[in-house]
Amino acid sequence: MTARTLTIGSGSYPLVLPNIRDPRLHVAVVVLTVHALGQLGLNFWVSVPQILAAIGTCFVLEVAITFWQTRSFVWPASAMLTGSAVALIMRVVGTTPGDHWTTYAWWLFAGVAALSLLSKYVIRYRGSHVFNPANLGLVGAFVILGSTRVEPLDFWWAPLTNPAMLLAYAVILIGGTLITRRLHLLILGATFWVTLSIALGVLAASGHCMVTRWSFAPVCGVDFWRAIVTSPEILIFLFFMITDPKTVPAGRVGRIVFGALVAIVSSLLIAPQTTEFGAKVGLLSGLVVVCAARPILERLLPEPKSTGDRLRAFADRVLTGGNATAGVARRAGAGLATVAAILLVGGGVVLAGGPARGTTLPVSAEVLNRLPTQVDPSTLPPVVVGQDVTDFDPSLGGAGINEVLITLAQNLALENEAMLHADRTILAVADHGDRLAEMNERLLAAKASGQTVLTTYRFDTGSVSLLIPFGKQDGFSLGFRMTGTQVLQTRDASGAVISTVESPLDQVFAVRRATGDRWLLVAVLPPADGS
Numbered sequence: 001m002t003a004r005t006l007t008i009g010s011g012s013y014p015l016v017l018p019n020i021r022d023p024r025l026h027v028a029v030v031v032l033t034v035h036a037l038g039q040l041g042l043n044f045w046v047s048v049p050q051i052l053a054a055i056g057t058c059f060v061l062e063v064a065i066t067f068w069q070t071r072s073f074v075w076p077a078s079a080m081l082t083g084s085a086v087a088l089i090m091r092v093v094g095t096t097p098g099d100h101w102t103t104y105a106w107w108l109f110a111g112v113a114a115l116s117l118l119s120k121y122v123i124r125y126r127g128s129h130v131f132n133p134a135n136l137g138l139v140g141a142f143v144i145l146g147s148t149r150v151e152p153l154d155f156w157w158a159p160l161t162n163p164a165m166l167l168a169y170a171v172i173l174i175g176g177t178l179i180t181r182r183l184h185l186l187i188l189g190a191t192f193w194v195t196l197s198i199a200l201g202v203l204a205a206s207g208h209c210m211v212t213r214w215s216f217a218p219v220c221g222v223d224f225w226r227a228i229v230t231s232p233e234i235l236i237f238l239f240f241m242i243t244d245p246k247t248v249p250a251g252r253v254g255r256i257v258f259g260a261l262v263a264i265v266s267s268l269l270i271a272p273q274t275t276e277f278g279a280k281v282g283l284l285s286g287l288v289v290v291c292a293a294r295p296i297l298e299r300l301l302p303e304p305k306s307t308g309d310r311l312r313a314f315a316d317r318v319l320t321g322g323n324a325t326a327g328v329a330r331r332a333g334a335g336l337a338t339v340a341a342i343l344l345v346g347g348g349v350v351l352a353g354g355p356a357r358g359t360t361l362p363v364s365a366e367v368l369n370r371l372p373t374q375v376d377p378s379t380l381p382p383v384v385v386g387q388d389v390t391d392f393d394p395s396l397g398g399a400g401i402n403e404v405l406i407t408l409a410q411n412l413a414l415e416n417e418a419m420l421h422a423d424r425t426i427l428a429v430a431d432h433g434d435r436l437a438e439m440n441e442r443l444l445a446a447k448a449s450g451q452t453v454l455t456t457y458r459f460d461t462g463s464v465s466l467l468i469p470f471g472k473q474d475g476f477s478l479g480f481r482m483t484g485t486q487v488l489q490t491r492d493a494s495g496a497v498i499s500t501v502e503s504p505l506d507q508v509f510a511v512r513r514a515t516g517d518r519w520l521l522v523a524v525l526p527p528a529d530g531s
Contacts, residue, residue, distance in 0.1 A: 047103070268348060405480065
């Protein structure tokens with residue numbers, strides 16, 4: 001920091017400005033660059049006023065508190081990082097996508113940022129704050145407000161074909177590595193990443209899945225592992241949150257143990273979650289838990305810079321119980337105990353993930369085999385594929401999209417079969433989410449009235465685009481806008497036709513691989529342009 005004097009009226013006060021060598025200034029450059037890329041090329045679901053509200057609130061509070069304590073004006077470098085981190089990671093449901101200047105819910109960003117900053121003055125141990133302020137504030141906001149009000153930044157930001165995504169990776173990796181190496185915290189970050197990769201690898205191998213906003217289907221297995229451990233959000237957490245010098249142990253051994261524990265606890269908290277919201281909150285909560293335990297942890301670890309503060313010496317002490325003359329048998333026994341501890345952690349992760357497995361049910365082949373689901377492709381029109389669809393998944397161009405359209409037609413036919421047979425199990429094969437709830441209501445109404453309404457469609461033209469459910473965990477959908485004719489046929493309890501009504505059709509059929517097995521109809525919507 002560079003000190004000067006600021007004169008206000010008859011008083012003069014020290015003015016401390018940022019120093020170009022301050023690591024916090026370098027972190028700010030990296031984070032603000034990511035913010036800029038998010039606005040310009042990554043379509044981050046956050047506006048400039050929301051970002052400024054978080055940063056500005058922390059700026060004002062820190063300047064006021066510091067002046068009250070020291071009677072000097074100090075550039076609030078750490079506080080601005082807290083506000084910037086809150087704005088980078090938090091999203092408010094209802095924010096208009098693509099509106100860079102909306103002021104919607106700016107007060108919520110300001111409030112979470114303020115509570116985050118104030119936590120470091122309220123929760124202290126030995127003259128320093130215990131928790132990373134932004135981390136604690138974000139976890140509190142997500143837990144208290146829930147996914148209907150706020151969400152964390154997605155694990156997946158954009159395809160690697162997007163130049164802004166490649167630049168973001170480069171900025172985070174290069175900037176983060178240089179900064180953490182300078183602060184002697186690179187070993188902590190590396191330990192965290194390796195441990196998390198192993199623990200989540202075990203979880204992924206057990207068949208774990210999560211539902212995300214950016215995928216057509218649940219993300220499972222290797223894709224689940226890759227989505228998290230290679231996420232730019234994990235890198236931000238690694239380089240700029242868990243490596244806060246004020247909230248980690250001072251010793252080399254302590255930092256290695258700290259990084260490993262954060263990864264283990266985060267993995268245990270991620271394991272029971274079935275949504276990306278839950279997984280992200282679990283990740284962030286791991287740091288809160290370990291920070292809370294840090295005072296106890298430091299009592300058990302070697303003194304910083306002591307002769308025991310070396311990994312080999314610490315490992316030898318643990319394996320031999322502090323007995324330097326321990327025999328081979330005792331060392332072997334200690335080694336087996338270490339292996340047992342590793343297996344215990346892996347087993348704990350698998351066990352913790354038990355309730356989450358099996359929540360996504362496969363489609364019943366028996367239902368599909370016993371019902372007429374064949375569709376003549378020649379009765380379906382060619383579909384114009386939007387550029388957003390092929391950019392997201394090139395396989396959905398040409399024949400790929402035709403297969404999805406055929407499945408949509410099969411699902412519509414299965415809905416009629418479900419109505420004819422009054423069989424809810426058939427609906428579960430064709431529909432999901434809002435559409436499944438809607439069709440179940442129709443089926444119950446048909447039973448009550450004794451009249452069944454069947455809907456058939458004749459498609460003349462079609463186009464498909466990507467539907468992005470901002471503020472929901474439902475996942476991306478394909479929106480087929482189809483025009484043609486809709487026929488409503490009403491039958492009585494005996495099956496006799498009471499009436500037939502034809503009307504023009506112009507609707508959007510939203511489909512996604514909600515169970516990971518086949519494309520299901522999740523909603524039927526009016527055209528976005530209202531026509």
